[in-house]
Amino acid sequence: MPRMxxxxxxxxxxxxxxxxxxxxxxRAANVVVEHDPEMERRELGRFELIDGRPHIYTNSTEPESRMRFVVANELGHFALKHGRRFVDTSRQFAPVQLDEIENQANRFALELLIPGFAVNILIEKQNVTDFIRLTEAFAVSQLAMKLRLKKLGWIY
Structure with missing residues (x-):
């Protein structure tokens, strides 16, 4: 379901x-995205439906690289129709997630930020096989890239 x-x-x-x-x-999906200056330090992001309109709030103290994944994860909550409100902390972004809803949102985020067909094109057609170059091309963490390459069967 997250992949689709x-x-x-x-x-x-x-x-x-x-x-x-x-x-x-x-934004193109009509989701409002903005920083919440009042967000607690331990919170990374929040998804809410407000008067039927989806909103994603981010913690402005976090680096841009982390916010990319947070926004993708919160967008996953929206796209997967997980409910009216979710607050995520760093615990929800652990590589091993026991909570199935968070697991789905994390898988959605990886699929969104690192599309499989784009990885395959870079590796097969453009011969980009350096792990760091792939990580930079998709602007994701090394952990995110490693998880995605494993899922796609490029590494074991």
Missing amino acids: AARYMLSEHWDGNLPVDPFAIA
């Missing part, structure tokens, strides 16, 4: 450029 939802979101709202811009995709 992410593919749909990409097909409808992505401009085709790397790195994938989750902020632009969210």
